[in-house]
Amino acid sequence: MKVKREILVIAFKLFILSLFCSFPIFIHLDILPIRIWDESRLSINAYEMLKNNNWLIPYFEGKPDMWNTKPPLMIWMQVLCSKIFGYSELAMRLPSAIAAFLLVLFLSYFAKRYLKNFWFGLITCIVLVTSYGFINVHGTRTGDYDSLLCLFLVVYSLSYFLYLEQKNKRNLIFFFIALILAVMTKSIQGLLFLPALFIYTLIDKKFFIFKDLNVYKGIALFVFTIGAYYLLREMYNPGYLNAVWENELGGRYMNTVEEHTGEFLFYYNMLLKHHFKEWIWLVPIGFIIGISFRNILFRKLTYFSALISLSYWLIISISKTKLEWYEIPLFPFLAMLIAMGIFGIFYYLLIEPKLKTIFLFPVMSFLFLFSLSFVPYTKMVDKVYLPKEYPWDDEFYQLSYYLKHALNKLEETRAYNICYDGYHAHILFYLNQLNDLGQNIGFKDWVFLEKGDLIIASQSNVKQYIEQYYIYELISENKTIKKYKIIDLKC
Known part of the structure; x- marks a missing residue:
């Protein structure tokens, strides 16, 4: 009886510890x-x-x-x-x-x-x-x-x-x-x-x-x-x-x-x-x-x-x-x-x-x-x-949230390319999963876009370049995310 009581006490203490910390x-x-x-x-x-x-x-x-x-x-x-x-x-x-x-x-x-x-x-x-x-x-x-x-x-x-x-x-x-x-x-x-x-x-x-x-x-x-x-x-x-x-x-x-x-x-x-x-x-x-x-x-x-x-x-x-x-x-x-x-x-x-x-x-x-x-x-x-982004990270991770939603079929990304300036491993994490689902999405240099390209961009410098040097159709806009269809290169 005493041993059983000790086991119950230990189990209760571990339960309290686990509940509080987990x-x-x-x-x-x-x-x-x-x-x-x-x-x-x-x-x-x-x-x-x-x-x-x-x-x-x-x-x-x-x-x-x-x-x-x-x-x-x-x-x-x-x-x-x-x-x-x-x-x-x-x-x-x-x-x-x-x-x-x-x-x-x-x-x-x-x-x-x-x-x-x-x-x-x-x-x-x-x-x-x-x-x-x-x-x-x-x-x-x-x-x-x-x-x-x-x-x-x-x-x-x-x-x-x-x-x-x-x-x-x-x-x-x-x-x-x-x-x-x-x-x-x-x-x-x-x-x-x-x-x-x-x-x-x-x-x-x-x-x-x-x-x-x-x-x-x-x-x-x-x-x-x-x-x-x-x-x-x-x-x-x-x-x-x-x-x-x-x-x-x-x-x-x-x-x-x-x-x-x-x-x-x-x-x-x-x-x-x-x-x-x-x-x-x-x-x-x-x-x-x-x-x-x-x-x-x-x-x-x-x-x-x-x-x-x-x-x-x-x-x-x-x-x-x-x-x-x-x-x-x-x-x-x-x-x-x-x-x-x-x-x-x-x-x-x-x-x-x-x-x-x-x-x-x-x-x-x-x-x-x-x-x-x-x-x-x-x-x-x-x-x-309810984890929140730091104010200085909120805009930076907009594209990540967008692709995260795409994995849940809340956004259409099939056959699109991402134009992204800089280190992109955090974006690649989502692209790899989307491609495993057959989405055929990748990266593309915004300087070398071609007629008919479907593009997703979130960074101001990239969007500015696309809008300055290409004739495009704006398919949609969501916060910092813009989806383009490239019509042609501006003369």
């Missing part, structure tokens, strides 16, 4: 069209992998992709989701959402296993899923690398922490598996927590690890696995290693790539003003309360989380190339620091004898937790339930 992570993932750059690139890589069955080398427009040089773990997951659910925005984004949900479960498991406390894990997860920069495009809400990377970074960091504390070989195995998967997700960025782990090992005087034969076996496994992939890829895709160097290693860290620059405090200001503004003020409070716990386990985890956060923040802040989604791996450890403060007060209200005589003792604890999380959670629900 809504911001999973709801309405496919409302927004595919985003330009990384998500669209990965989506085309996944589409071509579905077609050519080459699981080693991602392709883009029929050629080996030498711009997106990351290992293909994320693409593999998108392909698998496409085989199950069909090729769509949802299939592209599910790996990111599933990774975020698994991260929530892992943090809860870690809190229960290490701290023997479910509530600390729940509070950590509440903070995490109400963090604007975590539940965001190019994070958990789109088909980009960063949510999956974040999962593996956290798993290998906390597995290593547990190994130092408990010397359980299983934790070391989890560390190396997650480390390999982190690198297979986003290459060199999967290693960026290692400096903090090394420093923590020295500070905590866990020198036994340098004599542990299992550690060296794990290092050998890591080098063999990652090395085998890169060498095999170079063998079948000559020039790949040079492209990796230019795109991911010295080229990106020491130089500004694609004008993605920013000041040293770029990430601090982003957290303070936008992506973590609901919670960031609690970070120092959480750190102070965390190192004040009588329980040494809480104190150690506080120092560990602070070191990981500071080290990673310094690494990405020093980098010449700055992109706002590089901060995503910070959120779980900042959430744990904040949870230290909230849990300290929560637990005090729960056990303080004087309060027990004045109030129904659990009530104050849960009211405190509810009052802190209510506003961030309702804002997050508003953000994800």
